[in-house]
Amino acid sequence: MRRAATALVALVLAVMAVVVGSSAATAATPAPAPSASEGTTAQAGGAAAGGLVINARVRTQEGDDVPGATVDLLQGGAEVSTAETDAQGTAQLQVPSPGDYVVRLDVDSLPAVAEGLEPREAEISTSVQEGLGRTVAFRLSEPGTDTGAAASTGDQVLQRVATGLRFGLVIALGAIGLSLIFGTTGLTNFAHSELITFGALSTYFFTAIAGLPFLLAAAFGLVASAAFGYLNDRGLWQPLRRRGTGLIAMMIVSIGLSLFLRYLFLYVFGGGVRTFPGYAGQAGVQVLPGVLLRPLDLWTMGLSAVVLVVVAFALVKTKLGKATRAVSDNPALASASGIDVDRVIRTVWIVGSALAGLSGIVLGLQQGISFQMGFQILLLVFAAVTLGGLGTAFGAVLGSIIVGLFVELSTLVIPTELQNLGALVILILILLVRPQGILGRAQRIG
Amino acid sequence: MDIGSILSNALAAAIGLDTIIYALAALGLNIQFGYAGLLNFGQAAFVAIGSYGIASMVTIAGLPFGVGIVVGLLASVLFALLLGIPTLRLRADYLAIATIAASEVVRLLARSNSLGAYTGGSNGLTGFAEGFYDLNPFPAGTYGFGPFQNNERTTWIFLVGWVLVALVALATWAIMRSPWGRVLKGIREDEDAVRALGKNVYAYKMQALVLGGLVGTLSGFVFSLGRAAVQPDNYATAFTFFTYTVLLLGGAARVLGPVVGAAIFWVVLSLTDGLLRGAIAAGWVPDGLMTTTQVGQVRFMLVGLALMLLMIYRPQGIFGDRRELALDGR
Numbered sequence: 001m002r003r004a005a006t007a008l009v010a011l012v013l014a015v016m017a018v019v020v021g022s023s024a025a026t027a028a029t030p031a032p033a034p035s036a037s038e039g040t041t042a043q044a045g046g047a048a049a050g051g052l053v054i055n056a057r058v059r060t061q062e063g064d065d066v067p068g069a070t071v072d073l074l075q076g077g078a079e080v081s082t083a084e085t086d087a088q089g090t091a092q093l094q095v096p097s098p099g100d101y102v103v104r105l106d107v108d109s110l111p112a113v114a115e116g117l118e119p120r121e122a123e124i125s126t127s128v129q130e131g132l133g134r135t136v137a138f139r140l141s142e143p144g145t146d147t148g149a150a151a152s153t154g155d156q157v158l159q160r161v162a163t164g165l166r167f168g169l170v171i172a173l174g175a176i177g178l179s180l181i182f183g184t185t186g187l188t189n190f191a192h193s194e195l196i197t198f199g200a201l202s203t204y205f206f207t208a209i210a211g212l213p214f215l216l217a218a219a220f221g222l223v224a225s226a227a228f229g230y231l232n233d234r235g236l237w238q239p240l241r242r243r244g245t246g247l248i249a250m251m252i253v254s255i256g257l258s259l260f261l262r263y264l265f266l267y268v269f270g271g272g273v274r275t276f277p278g279y280a281g282q283a284g285v286q287v288l289p290g291v292l293l294r295p296l297d298l299w300t301m302g303l304s305a306v307v308l309v310v311v312a313f314a315l316v317k318t319k320l321g322k323a324t325r326a327v328s329d330n331p332a333l334a335s336a337s338g339i340d341v342d343r344v345i346r347t348v349w350i351v352g353s354a355l356a357g358l359s360g361i362v363l364g365l366q367q368g369i370s371f372q373m374g375f376q377i378l379l380l381v382f383a384a385v386t387l388g389g390l391g392t393a394f395g396a397v398l399g400s401i402i403v404g405l406f407v408e409l410s411t412l413v414i415p416t417e418l419q420n421l422g423a424l425v426i427l428i429l430i431l432l433v434r435p436q437g438i439l440g441r442a443q444r445i446g
Numbered sequence: 447m448d449i450g451s452i453l454s455n456a457l458a459a460a461i462g463l464d465t466i467i468y469a470l471a472a473l474g475l476n477i478q479f480g481y482a483g484l485l486n487f488g489q490a491a492f493v494a495i496g497s498y499g500i501a502s503m504v505t506i507a508g509l510p511f512g513v514g515i516v517v518g519l520l521a522s523v524l525f526a527l528l529l530g531i532p533t534l535r536l537r538a539d540y541l542a543i544a545t546i547a548a549s550e551v552v553r554l555l556a557r558s559n560s561l562g563a564y565t566g567g568s569n570g571l572t573g574f575a576e577g578f579y580d581l582n583p584f585p586a587g588t589y590g591f592g593p594f595q596n597n598e599r600t601t602w603i604f605l606v607g608w609v610l611v612a613l614v615a616l617a618t619w620a621i622m623r624s625p626w627g628r629v630l631k632g633i634r635e636d637e638d639a640v641r642a643l644g645k646n647v648y649a650y651k652m653q654a655l656v657l658g659g660l661v662g663t664l665s666g667f668v669f670s671l672g673r674a675a676v677q678p679d680n681y682a683t684a685f686t687f688f689t690y691t692v693l694l695l696g697g698a699a700r701v702l703g704p705v706v707g708a709a710i711f712w713v714v715l716s717l718t719d720g721l722l723r724g725a726i727a728a729g730w731v732p733d734g735l736m737t738t739t740q741v742g743q744v745r746f747m748l749v750g751l752a753l754m755l756l757m758i759y760r761p762q763g764i765f766g767d768r769r770e771l772a773l774d775g776r
Binding site for chain 2: 253260
């Protein structure tokens with residue numbers, strides 16, 4: 001009891017220590033406005049002081065805010081008002097009365113930051129009701145990387161396959177740790193998403209605030225993630241296992257930990273989306289006919305694939321890897337055959353957290369860093385792990401690639417905003433048809 | 447710092463709208479998790495269905511709000527059946543993942559532009575609550591005493607809300623001492639034993655899911671009418687986690703556990719909120735340590751920490767009985 005308490009306090013203090021360091025530095029940079037999806041406290045655009053307002057947000061595909069762009073408000077073709085975006089990429093357009101409007105982004109006014117980028121659509125129609133503001137968003141991207149209307153279907157499929165693979169590899173990095181932790185300890189760790197976020201945030205801290213070169217910062221970020229995972233296990237989960245806490249109770253504890261850490265990240269990091277300095281707006285290159293990817297994506301995809309192969313190799317060939325699979329299979333039997341189960345679990349936590357951290361760094365390079373970036377993909381990671389078979393490492397990778405491809409390819413048929421929905425529906429369906437997953441062993445799970 | 451007003455706000459929170467909403471949601475969850483042992487992490491979806499039932503029917507379809515209530519209840523039963531058929535045969539951890547995914551599906555659909563014509567998209571809907579307030583028997587004025595003073599609209603929704611809480615609590619008490627309730631508790635304790643007695647475990651679980659979901663839908667009605675607005679992100683997973691904290695605080699598998707839990711939960715949150723804001727306004731908090739925006743975030747951190755500590759040190763909550771908790775993985 002007391003041991004668990006001191007351990008818990010130590011864990012919290014350790015997190016605080018990491019976080020307060022960056023807090024002081026964060027205060028120097030202007031904190032971006034909290035994003036609209038900030039938990040339950042979010043309010044609709046709201047009637048700001050002085051009547052109705054449409055907020056127009058201009059951002060690049062990577063999540064960079066674009067200041068100094070001109071946005072016009074039109075009604076029936078006539079210009080009603082105009083405004084320029086501020087440092088957060090937001091322009092407030094005064095609306096005289098409720099009704100139907102068109103918000104137009106003046107493409108010629110785009111500043112140097114957005115050089116060579118095009119909005120997906122330059123005009124967005126919206127309607128304003130009494131007492132309710134609206135928010136419209138313009139997303140800028142390199143011509144061709146977005147679902148280009150001009151591209152032929154075949155090219156689109158190829159492009160989607162490429163981005164799907166890119167996303168699938170990110171999920172796979174997160175999924176291995178989750179699956180192995182479940183396999184070796186039985187814990188369904190909802191706080192795994194915070195391990196993903198932690199990797200990106202600590203790297204951001206080392207590069208943007210401590211000023212280290214990105215690759216060195218990423219290496220430090222990985223070490224920090226591994227240490228964070230070790231502290232998680234040592235400070236919280238190991239004492240709980242020793243007490244014999246039930247699996248359901250541990251799962252609820254992990255939900256509490258996830259909520260606590262996520263809002264601690266928000267507290268320190270703020271609600272905005274930021275990018276690693278120097279990695280914004282890279283131009284895409286033609287990889288295959290019709291497939292555009294940034295050089296950065298190619299590097300991260302290659303790196304992820306190499307890491308996954310190394311992990312797979314280690315699991316199959318090394319003594320520790322074999323021990324891990326043995327514990328995953330049957331902890332009691334593994335322990336009886338002389339395997340140090342505690343050591344295996346510790347290793348799984350350290351390696352799994354480092355992989356989750358890497359997944360966060362790669363995801364941060366792709367779509368920007370925010371306090372809930374991990375939480376936003378957590379259910380997809382769960383879907384991937386369930387699809388592949390809970391507790392299996394190879395199943396997790398296979399499931400991740402399938403989920404990544406599915407999410408991206410489904411946008412050919414359904415709107416992009418609903419792309420994650422398809423994967424969640426698949427998650428529920430797979431539980432109906434083959435609950436043990438593709439590579440899982442049939443056992444009683446009901 | 448005005449200690450008096452902070453204390454009186456905290457006292458008022460004990461019977462406030464949030465307390466009613468979370469008490470009802472937790473009463474529903476109590477039937478599912480507390481009595482039947484179902485780890486439903488999709489309670490937010492049932493609340494959302496209740497809220498959108500009224501909001502969409504009144505604002506979009508232009509029907510009276512009574513129709514919205516009927517539609518909300520029917521949709522909730524339908525959702526429970528859809529959710530239950532694939533998931534109720536699963537082990538507890540799979541059930542948790544599946545229900546949490548289902549509740550996110552509901553929220554993502556509600557905030558999507560594709561369905562924006564029916565749900566108002568990410569901005570939600572307003573202007574649907576007048577039909578309810580037209581039924582208000584209280585003439586304009588202020589009612590109550592001490593810290594519990596409200597205008598006629600608030601008094602009306604509070605009255606309706608607390609009557610609902612009382613009725614649901616009474617019904618829970620009645621059915622849980624009936625043979626049906628005993629079977630439910632038996633399923634929580636040992637599913638296979640109940641099955642061996644010839645009971646259809648699956649059907650009982652489904653009934654518990656539907657019943658708890660309906661109570662969650664009632665919470666959604668109070669939510670939407672009390673705020674006079676619905677906004678999809680209010681029904682995120684955090685709502686479900688808050689509801690679990692409320693339930694575990696008061697004590698699961700106790701009739702009044704959720705109600706007491708909700709009252710304590712919101713009094714504590716109101717108190718810490720008020721004290722922190724007061725301290726910032728009085729300049730007692732050093733610059734750069736905490737702003738008023740961050741006070742709202744501290745609330746979530748506190749809830750997360752409370753959920754962890756409760757689960758580790760006192761899973762039975764204030765009134766619960768540890769032996770009556772379905773916490774062993776089955």
